[in-house]
Each structure stands twice: as C-alpha cells, then as structure tokens.
Amino acid sequence: MASRTVAKDIITLRGSAAIVSEFFGYAANSILYNRGVYPEESFAKVKKYGLPMLLTQDEGVKSFITNLTAQLSEWLEAGKLQRVVMVIMSKATKAVLERWNFSIETDSDVVEKGVSREKSDREIMREIQAIMRQIASSITYLPCLDEPCVFDVLAYTDTDVPVPFTWIESDPKLIANPQMVKLHSFDTKIHKVDTLVSYKNDEWDEQ
Amino acid sequence: MDPETEFLSSKRQTGNEWELFKENVRPLKRGRNVDLLNHALKARTNDQLKKSLLENRRRLIEAIDEYQGDDPLQPWLDCIKWVQEAFPPGGDFSGLVLIYEQCVRAFWHSDHYKDDLRYLKVWLEYAEHCSDAEVIYCFLDANDIGKTHSAYYIAYALHMESKSKMKAANDILNLGISSNAQPIEKLRDAYKKFLARSMRRPNATEEELKEDDLPVRSFGTVLARGESQRQAIKTFELGRNKLKQDQVHRTPLSIYNDTNMDVTRGHHSKPNTGSNSWHTLGGRAERNKENNAMPAKWTSHKIPQRPVPRIVGAVASAQIEVFVDEECEEKPKVHDEKDRTSSLQLRELDGRNIKKETELLRENPLRNFPSNSLPR
Numbered sequence: 241m242a243s244r245t246v247a248k249d250i251i252t253l254r255g256s257a258a259i260v261s262e263f264f265g266y267a268a269n270s271i272l273y274n275r276g277v278y279p280e281e282s283f284a285k286v287k288k289y290g291l292p293m294l295l296t297q298d299e300g301v302k303s304f305i306t307n308l309t310a311q312l313s314e315w316l317e318a319g320k321l322q323r324v325v326m327v328i329m330s331k332a333t334k335a336v337l338e339r340w341n342f343s344i345e346t347d348s349d350v351v352e353k354g355v356s357r358e359k360s361d362r363e364i365m366r367e368i369q370a371i372m373r374q375i376a377s378s379i380t381y382l383p384c385l386d387e388p389c390v391f392d393v394l395a396y397t398d399t400d401v402p403v404p405f406t407w408i409e410s411d412p413k414l415i416a417n418p419q420m421v422k423l424h425s426f427d428t429k430i431h432k433v434d435t436l437v438s439y440k441n442d443e444w445d446e447q
Numbered sequence: 448m449d450p451e452t453e454f455l456s457s458k459r460q461t462g463n464e465w466e467l468f469k470e471n472v473r474p475l476k477r478g479r480n481v482d483l484l485n486h487a488l489k490a491r492t493n494d495q496l497k498k499s500l501l502e503n504r505r506r507l508i509e510a511i512d513e514y515q516g517d518d519p520l521q522p523w524l525d526c527i528k529w530v531q532e533a534f535p536p537g538g539d540f541s542g543l544v545l546i547y548e549q550c551v552r553a554f555w556h557s558d559h560y561k562d563d564l565r566y567l568k569v570w571l572e573y574a575e576h577c578s579d580a581e582v583i584y585c586f587l588d589a590n591d592i593g594k595t596h597s598a599y600y601i602a603y604a605l606h607m608e609s610k611s612k613m614k615a616a617n618d619i620l621n622l623g624i625s626s627n628a629q630p631i632e633k634l635r636d637a638y639k640k641f642l643a644r645s646m647r648r649p650n651a652t653e654e655e656l657k658e659d660d661l662p663v664r665s666f667g668t669v670l671a672r673g674e675s676q677r678q679a680i681k682t683f684e685l686g687r688n689k690l691k692q693d694q695v696h697r698t699p700l701s702i703y704n705d706t707n708m709d710v711t712r713g714h715h716s717k718p719n720t721g722s723n724s725w726h727t728l729g730g731r732a733e734r735n736k737e738n739n740a741m742p743a744k745w746t747s748h749k750i751p752q753r754p755v756p757r758i759v760g761a762v763a764s765a766q767i768e769v770f771v772d773e774e775c776e777e778k779p780k781v782h783d784e785k786d787r788t789s790s791l792q793l794r795e796l797d798g799r800n801i802k803k804e805t806e807l808l809r810e811n812p813l814r815n816f817p818s819n820s821l822p823r
Contacts, residue, residue, distance in 0.1 A: 332632050332633075332636075339451070341451050341455075343455050373466075374466055377465075377466055377469050379474055380465050380466075380469045380472045380474060380479070380484075381465055381472075381474075381478060381479040381480075381481050381484055382474075382478055383475075383476065383477055383478030384474070384475075384476040384477075384478070386476070387633060387636065388636065412449065414449050414450075414451075417450075418450055418451070419478070419480060419481065420450065420451060420454050420461075421461045421465075421481045422454065422455075422459065422460055422461040423461075434455055436451055436454060436455060438450070438451055439478060440478075442477045442478060442480070442528070443477060444477050444524060444528060444565060444568060
C-alpha cells in the first residue's frame, strides 16, 4: 500500500509565536469586519491562508492591532499567554454583547528546553483557514448588532507577568448566562489554540 | 469558574451542522441557539427527531389554548420562538407567517399589550414578511400600538426609505424623537444614519443607486431597507455590490412580457425530416417551444390524490394551520366547541395550504382583521 508522506516543517518557539500572533491579528480584523464594528469601506482585501481576508485601513485600529500582536508574540514566546479575548460592547451602554475567546495551551517542554517540533505548515494553514471560515459564517446564529459597537482585547497571562505600559488590569467583562459555540482549533504542536464565541441569550422577552 | 472556561475545560464540542447547512438557515435578529439549530438541521434527515419536533409544536400550541395566567402573550412568544428555531430556513412552509398573524390578531384590541415591546416585535417581524408592510405600520399608528418604542419609528422609517419616500421617513423619525420614544439614543442614532444615507443619494427617484449604499455584509448585522432579512450571498468583494434581495419572499417578480415575440400556439410541426436536427438550430418558434407551448391537461399521467384529513366544522377566522408531514399524519382531532373568546381550533393541513395561506397573508397582511379595525 502506497503511503504519502507529508513534508513536515520545523516549528520553533519563535516561529509558532509568530504564527499564533499573526493569526490573532487576522482574526481580529475579520471579526471587526463581519460584525460591523467598523464600516466595510474601511477595510481592504488581502490574500492570506488561501482566503480573501479583510484588513482595516483605519490608522488607529491598525496600530492598536499591530502593537497588540507584537505584545502577544512576546508573551507567547515566553510561554506565558493563556488566553486572548476580543470583547464587543455597545458603544452607548458598554454592555458586553459578544466575546471571541481564544484559549492557548503551550507545550512547556518547548519553552523550557528550547526544542522544536515538526508539523506541515500547510496543515496549520488549513486548520487556520477552517477557523476563519467559521468566523465569517457565524452570522448564521449570532444576534444582530444593530447599534454602534466598540471592541476591546483582554489577555490572560501567567500571574508573574508584569502589566505592560499600555495595558491595564481589567475585570473579565463576562456575559451573564451566555450562549456559547465552540469553533475549530489549530495546533502548531507548540501552541494549541481553541476558539469559542459567546453571546447574549435571546432578548425577545425583555421589555 | 466562568461559563466559558468551564466549557473549554470540559472539552465539549459544538456540532457543526450549523456550518454545513448554513445556506439553509435564515439568520434571526435575536440570534439563534446553536444547539437547537443543530438539532433542527439534523431533524431534516432523521424521522425520530422530526416526530419530536412535531410533538413539541403540538404541545406549544396547546399551551396557548390552555394558558391561565395574566400574560397570555407569553405562550405565543414561546411558540413563535420555537418555530423560528425548529425551521431554520423559515420560508412559506414553516407556518411562521401564519403564527405571527394569529398572534397579532389575538391581541390587537387589548390595551394591556399596546405598549408591550414584545408584542410590537411580533408585529415588526410580521411586517418583514409582507410584500408591502406600509399597511401594517398604518394599522399600528391608527390603533396606537407600540408608539412609545423607538423600534416602531425606526422600522417604519426604514420601510418608507426603502420606497424612496424620504420626506415621510424623515417625518416619522422626527415624530419619534419628539414623542420621546425609548430608547431615545437608538432613535437619534438611527436618524443620524438616515441623514447620512439621504445625503449620499444623488437622486431620490433612482431606485438602483439606493441599493449601492447598502453594505455587503448586512446579512443580519447592519440592517437597512426595512430591516429585511436578506439571503445575501456572502462575498468578500469590496465596493458597492448589489444585495440580492430575496425577492420571492417579498414583492413578486414582475415578469417581462415581450409582446413582439412570435408566439406560436398549439402543437408545433416536427422539424424537417431528413435533416439532422443538430445541424440546424431550427426556427425561433421551435427553439422557444418550451416557453410558448400553451399549457394543456396532463392526460397521460394520473397523480393519485392524497386524502387530506379535514375537520369540517365552523370555519372560524382564528385558526392555526399546522404543517403535518406525511409520515406523521394522524387521525384528525375533533375538538368540542368550547366557548372561548379567541376560538382557536387546530386544523391539520398539508404543506400546500400553509403555503397558500402564507402567500395570501404576504399580499394582504390584514385580510383576516375585522374591517372596522382597519385604518381609513
């Protein structure tokens, strides 16, 4: 029986941190676009992960996300990042409407001993692609956000991590009694990222 | 532990039916429960689940009849929400439009619900399914329903805007603001957006351009044009793409009639014998024969009539048509004529009647209402 060997690529801690933080940047942009947080005209199309991905052209948002991913990359390399959550809130009331929760499991062996792992880059890209498709399709079940919204990003790190200059300690901004949907995950063999979206329960009955 | 952490650590997975069958799911403004959605999608191919769905519906309809408390709207809402979840595609066979209509008609005269936001929302959802909802908004206006809520003014104004009646839309929003409808911020915000859109319009009478202003993504997020649910094709294209509005569901398409076409009636003569028909295209009449042939009786094939269980009784105007699958058809229930003010009767019908009734309601949403309630 013929077997097919998939060419595997070497993944280093630094490389994996780059993949994950880059993923987060694109995912954040995709969420902002698909959920209508910013007007569609403010996005430009690029090719990434074999998909047309939208990136914001708004300078403020752009630099926010760039600084964010740089910081995440640093934490990922140190193996100290546990979770990143993108929170979407009503601009008027600051009520939390939606949370996009990316939780990260790090292979501590790699962090401590500096070894590397092997996995096909292509396969990682396919896994990420599946998540991006799901993010775009989530309008199937997400409630309509018919008011102006703002977003924020929360990072959960190990307790021994000092709070960087541009970040502040925050409350978790949870949704009470949320509906939750687990999306696909991806794994670089060094960092495994699970995606969960939670949103407010149906409010038809509220006066 | 917060619910999200708990979910993640439990290693639970969410079914992926929602993604596999996303084209068959109509987004709801209030969002959907994914577990119910996945269940409903599985039920399409699973008879056991289908039976349980029908059972559920029966139970919910009974609950409406049997409700004793002081909020009779609630069981209606439970039923409506359930039908929305159980029939993800919505559509003419779900009976959703019928239930909306029954519900609004049951309470239109009730003072108790005049300012109830939930009741207003049922009206607004009903309006979204009609080909011309203006008659509904006029009705609400004439009967003072929902006028303390911003949602009423916003929906009404959007509808007028979709008909290019900008002045009317403007007046409606202003009226809402001056009436201090709640939440007022939402109304003010909607007005600002409306003004921005009307600035962009180069010509109020140009229907086409108006569509270009609508963002491609408004597939349940930013809703304009009467807040209609659009079966828009999810595309990442930039620029101004026209939204393919689900025309079938709202205004019937007007079919172009080319009166100059050479319409050949009756049977067509056979093509020239002897010549190989693939080498000649044939005359125009022959090419178009599928479009020109007059419909004739099907004399060669007989379709067996399906016996339709019917309760022959008083055909009260307030009746719920229940869609029953062939596999699940039961003997007709005979209800004794209880003396009820809302006189609800279950009538088992097949899908065709639900579709017919739905179409009639779309065209004339207030057709079952007593004439003295209609706006002049």
